[in-house]
Amino acid sequence: MGSVSTRSVFLFGRWTLQPDREPDAEPVVYAMQCAVCGAGSEPGEDLATAQQWTFSHAGSNPSHHTYRETITRPWRAWMTQLHRL
Ligand SMILES: [Zn+2]
16 A cells, blocks of 8 residues: 555535636626627727627617627635545
8 A cells, every 4th residue: 555546535625716806817808799680899808898889789770779798707716724534
């Protein structure tokens, strides 16, 4: 014996999940999509730019009144308590 297979070791712990606001975190990205035709804005870090796209799209397509907002937000998870069995 003398050696332990890593497959026999199980790690259990309490995990914490939180939006990632570290300086090196990925940026929050916004995009708008037309719910009528599926066209969408380019994803970008400025919500106002994404919202401006809806005005331009509605101006070109006067019957398109409904939109979807997509927010991509970075999160991070880490183990705050470790229990080794
Ligand atoms: Zn549309």
